[in-house]
Amino acid sequence: MMRLFQSLVPASVLVVLLTACGSGESNVESGNREGYLHYGNGAEPQGLDPQVVTGVPENHIVRALFEGLAVKNPKTLEPEPGVAERWEISEDGTVYTFYINPKAKWSNGEAMTASDYVWSWNRALHPDTGSLYAYMLYPIINSEAYSKREITDFNEVGVKALDDQTLQVTLNAPTPYFLQLMDHYSSFAVHPETLLKHGKMTDRFTPWTRVGSIVSNGPFTLEEWSLNRRIIIKKSEHYWDRDNVALNGVYFYPTENVVSEERMFRAEQLHYTAVVPLDKIPDYRTRENSPYVQSPYLGTYYYLVNTDRPPVDNVLVRQALSYALDRDKLTRTVLQDTAIAAYSITPPDTLGYNPPKLFSYDPNKARDLLAEAGYPNGEGWPGLEIIYNTQEAHRKIAVAVQQMWKKELNIDITIANQEWKVYLNSVSQREFQVARRGWIGDYVDPNNFLDLFITDGGNNNTGYANDIYDEIILERAPKAKTREARYSLFTEAETMMMNDMPIIPIYTYTSKHLIHPSVEGIYPNLMDSLNLKYVTLHPGRRLDTESK
Amino acid sequence: MVRFILWRLLQAIPVIFVVITATFFLVRSAPGGPFDSEKAVLPEVKRALEAQYKLDLPLHEQYVAYLGDLSSGDLGPSFKYPGRSVNEILSSGLPVTAELGLYALTFALFVGVLAGVFAALKPNTRQDFIPMGMAMIGICMPSFLLGPLLVLVFGIYLDWLPIAGWGDLPGDKILPSITLGSAYAAYIARLSRAGMLEILSQDYIRTARAKGLPEWQVVTQHALRGGLIPVIAFLGPAFAGLLAGSFVVETIFQIPGLGRFYVQAAFNRDYTMILGTTVFLSTLIVFFNLISDVIAAWLNPRLRAQFKGGA
Numbered sequence: 001m002m003r004l005f006q007s008l009v010p011a012s013v014l015v016v017l018l019t020a021c022g023s024g025e026s027n028v029e030s031g032n033r034e035g036y037l038h039y040g041n042g043a044e045p046q047g048l049d050p051q052v053v054t055g056v057p058e059n060h061i062v063r064a065l066f067e068g069l070a071v072k073n074p075k076t077l078e079p080e081p082g083v084a085e086r087w088e089i090s091e092d093g094t095v096y097t098f099y100i101n102p103k104a105k106w107s108n109g110e111a112m113t114a115s116d117y118v119w120s121w122n123r124a125l126h127p128d129t130g131s132l133y134a135y136m137l138y139p140i141i142n143s144e145a146y147s148k149r150e151i152t153d154f155n156e157v158g159v160k161a162l163d164d165q166t167l168q169v170t171l172n173a174p175t176p177y178f179l180q181l182m183d184h185y186s187s188f189a190v191h192p193e194t195l196l197k198h199g200k201m202t203d204r205f206t207p208w209t210r211v212g213s214i215v216s217n218g219p220f221t222l223e224e225w226s227l228n229r230r231i232i233i234k235k236s237e238h239y240w241d242r243d244n245v246a247l248n249g250v251y252f253y254p255t256e257n258v259v260s261e262e263r264m265f266r267a268e269q270l271h272y273t274a275v276v277p278l279d280k281i282p283d284y285r286t287r288e289n290s291p292y293v294q295s296p297y298l299g300t301y302y303y304l305v306n307t308d309r310p311p312v313d314n315v316l317v318r319q320a321l322s323y324a325l326d327r328d329k330l331t332r333t334v335l336q337d338t339a340i341a342a343y344s345i346t347p348p349d350t351l352g353y354n355p356p357k358l359f360s361y362d363p364n365k366a367r368d369l370l371a372e373a374g375y376p377n378g379e380g381w382p383g384l385e386i387i388y389n390t391q392e393a394h395r396k397i398a399v400a401v402q403q404m405w406k407k408e409l410n411i412d413i414t415i416a417n418q419e420w421k422v423y424l425n426s427v428s429q430r431e432f433q434v435a436r437r438g439w440i441g442d443y444v445d446p447n448n449f450l451d452l453f454i455t456d457g458g459n460n461n462t463g464y465a466n467d468i469y470d471e472i473i474l475e476r477a478p479k480a481k482t483r484e485a486r487y488s489l490f491t492e493a494e495t496m497m498m499n500d501m502p503i504i505p506i507y508t509y510t511s512k513h514l515i516h517p518s519v520e521g522i523y524p525n526l527m528d529s530l531n532l533k534y535v536t537l538h539p540g541r542r543l544d545t546e547s548k
Numbered sequence: 549m550v551r552f553i554l555w556r557l558l559q560a561i562p563v564i565f566v567v568i569t570a571t572f573f574l575v576r577s578a579p580g581g582p583f584d585s586e587k588a589v590l591p592e593v594k595r596a597l598e599a600q601y602k603l604d605l606p607l608h609e610q611y612v613a614y615l616g617d618l619s620s621g622d623l624g625p626s627f628k629y630p631g632r633s634v635n636e637i638l639s640s641g642l643p644v645t646a647e648l649g650l651y652a653l654t655f656a657l658f659v660g661v662l663a664g665v666f667a668a669l670k671p672n673t674r675q676d677f678i679p680m681g682m683a684m685i686g687i688c689m690p691s692f693l694l695g696p697l698l699v700l701v702f703g704i705y706l707d708w709l710p711i712a713g714w715g716d717l718p719g720d721k722i723l724p725s726i727t728l729g730s731a732y733a734a735y736i737a738r739l740s741r742a743g744m745l746e747i748l749s750q751d752y753i754r755t756a757r758a759k760g761l762p763e764w765q766v767v768t769q770h771a772l773r774g775g776l777i778p779v780i781a782f783l784g785p786a787f788a789g790l791l792a793g794s795f796v797v798e799t800i801f802q803i804p805g806l807g808r809f810y811v812q813a814a815f816n817r818d819y820t821m822i823l824g825t826t827v828f829l830s831t832l833i834v835f836f837n838l839i840s841d842v843i844a845a846w847l848n849p850r851l852r853a854q855f856k857g858g859a
Contacts, residue, residue: 027717044629046628046629046630047629047630047631047632049630049631052630052631053630054585054587127592127596128596128599128600129596130593130594130595130596130597130599130600131593132585132587132589132593134590134593135590147590147592148592149592204600204630204631205600205625205630205631206631207631208631209631210631226640226804227632227637227640227641227804228640228641228804228805228808228809229713229714229716229802229804230716253802254802254804255802256799256802256808257799257800257802259696259800260699260711260712260799260800260801260802263696263699263700263703263704263711263712264711264712264802266704267703267704267707267710267711269710269711269712269713269717419815420580420815421578421579421580421581421584421815421816421817422578422579422580424580424584424585424586425579425580425584428584428588438586457588458588458589458590459587459588
């Protein structure tokens with residue numbers, strides 16, 4: 001009896017396990033059949049209120065639910081008609097007149113009007129709202145003053161509804177990237193009546209973005225929102241360009257764990273991953289019809305230098321450190337060729353702008369510079385600390401940098417990790433000598449990178465102050481008549497800044513995704529910008545799992 | 549018995565109050581605030597945000613306000629997820645975490661008790677060494693290793709089970725439950741082995757055997773009840789531990805439970821969320837400890853007699 005019992009138990013456990021298996025159809029198969037994309041979105045979005053949220057996972061969903069006055073072409077990133085069917089720009093580049101598409105509707109069927117934009121931008125800029133992206137609308141005349149409570153009448157801000165269909169926007173100065181800002185979620189219109197039903201205009205907490213309450217104007221509407229599980233969106237009934245939306249809907253998953261996400265992709269539970277774990281990339285590269293897609297991304301990884309702390313208060317030391325870094329080797333080995341060596345702050349080919357390359361890897365020059373600074377062969381070196389936020393990838397880079405500086409310059413470097421908020425605090429209080437930093441552009445324009453280093457800029461943190469630089473970025477570049485003239489001013493400023501080396505650039509980011517072969521319409525671009533409206537699914541294409 | 553329960557409940561109040569107070573001041577003394585971000589926050593924006601969340605008040609006023617809200621059951625709005633209250637996030641995550649914990653505990657009990665009992669029947673033989681060796685491995689193997697291993701074997705190579713999700717695909721609850729339960733199964737195996745060994749050497753077991761009862765009846769009808777007392781005592785803290793400690797498993801398997809929110813809240817300095825979860829979980833732990841004490845007392849004839857004598 002005992003023996004029978006002994007053998008029965010493990011057998012029954014196995015049976016229980018197996019009966020629950022054999023799920024059969026994967027998400028990719030069922031999605032392809034029903035026209036639903038299964039999308040790894042990286043994290044649970046903080047929310048879906050365009051004037052409250054910040055962040056990449058939020059961006060993907062909000063831009064599927066809402067649409068801006070102008071949208072970006074998914075291949076070229078040049079502005080295309082969105083809610084506005086056309087626009088006019090005045091001769092001097094400061095007055096934009098948007099003509100709203102009469103077919104543009106809210107998801108409840110109501111027509112969109114110019115005054116919806118006036119109301120929404122009032123909300124975005126209002127000091128009580130506390131929108132982190134309020135500054136995106138600062139090119140508009142008087143908007144900054146309104147946001148800082150220096151004026152209280154929104155009528156003084158340069159946004160006017162001339163009639164239901166016409167929105168006139170007046171800017172402080174010509175802003176060549178202004179149309180791009182119209183595709184940023186902070187400038188999207190929200191439906192005033194819906195918000196007011198749930199609270200005041202400036203409230204951040206109300207549940208107006210929930211299923212059943214939210215009214216949006218994009219190609220998709222919100223169907224289900226299960227916290228930390230999934231968000232489902234469905235093709236909108238009232239979207240003006242509905243006939244050109246191929247997908248019936250999208251499932252967004254908060255795939256926080258990148259390793260799990262990659263496994264979900266392999267098991268065909270996802271069509272698309274937000275990222276790819278570094279150690280899996282070499283294997284994916286060797287596959288035939290590889291689902292791995294990598295492209296340059298509008299972001300720079302660099303070391304921030306505190307120019308007020310010795311020994312890096314000396315420009316010669318900063319230059320020596322920069323010359324001694326073999327960035328090609330670093331990107332090839334530590335980063336597995338997933339990054340591009342950077343020698344300046346602006347990423348290459350930012351809407352046609354290429355940053356100056358003023359130096360390269362030159363250990364002899366580096367040693368000379370260090371000797372000139374008073375530390376020949378590292379003698380008398382007082383020590384230097386690099387801080388970074390706790391993450392394996394940052395640690396690996398810091399260790400590589402530490403080794404390179406030790407080998408080439410014979411100087412001792414300590415590296416210290418800090419928990420994220422502690423690190424942010426150290427950087428903003430400038431309690432560091434060298435700190436790891438990354439900057440991802442909000443819009444494709446060199447200005448977005450170069451205005452970081454204006455004197456006392458909120459993101460400067462280096463102590464760098466240069467009047468001529470400030471004048472070019474704040475005064476002369478905005479008034480330049482042509483793109484060429486503007487870019488040559490940027491080159492002048494960037495050259496000046498990089499000679500002073502308040503930062504040590506390391507690499508330009510790339511975006512990395514796994515995309516199932518059945519998906520088309522996702523184009524690699526600098527912003528990693530995806531318009532789900534253009535995505536199509538093609539059943540029957542299989543994922544190759546074998547290496548070559 | 550009633551007096552015992554009441555006394556324990558009374559003891560719980562200062563414990564929870566200390567937890568609230570310590571957590572409240574500790575999270576606020578940590579460097580960095582909920583609104584710090586990599587991109588500089590404009591001072592006027594930061595002021596507006598702090599005003600919306602009452603962070604502009606002096607610390608003691610914030611504390612009093614928090615206690616006031618808490619007494620009416622309001623845990624406040626989440627900082628990280630604007631538009632969501634902590635109550636709402638807890639109530640969306642708790643059923644999932646509780647379900648996962650329940651399955652894990654069931655798995656742990658089933659496997660653990662079986663292994664422990666088998667091992668105790670023939671101590672110091674292969675029948676003892678094999679399950680106990682496995683239990684030792686189970687205790688040592690962290691879930692961040694076991695989870696991916698199970699996924700690799702059953703999800704990818706054999707393709708029998710889904711590898712992530714919760715209630716999305718049939719069978720997707722199996723792997724996370726086993727992963728979370730296995731360490732507990734191992735503990736339970738060791739506890740029930742020890743408990744059974746002690747009981748099996750008692751006189752009344754010898755009497756049962758002498759009466760000629762089959763061995764399985766001796767075990768199931770006579771020995772188990774006493775042999776499992778240490779396991780019962782362990783169940784209360786174990787279930788509370790499963791609820792509070794499922795973070796790793798929830799992350800590996802993309803499960804929308806409480807654990808992920810709890811850990812993320814600490815990284816985000818989401819003050820109200822940290823406090824809310826801590827208060828909630830500590831209450832739960834106190835409660836489950838009480839329950840398991842009561843059950844253990846009720847199961848154990850010697851303790852029961854004590855209560856009868858005392859009452």
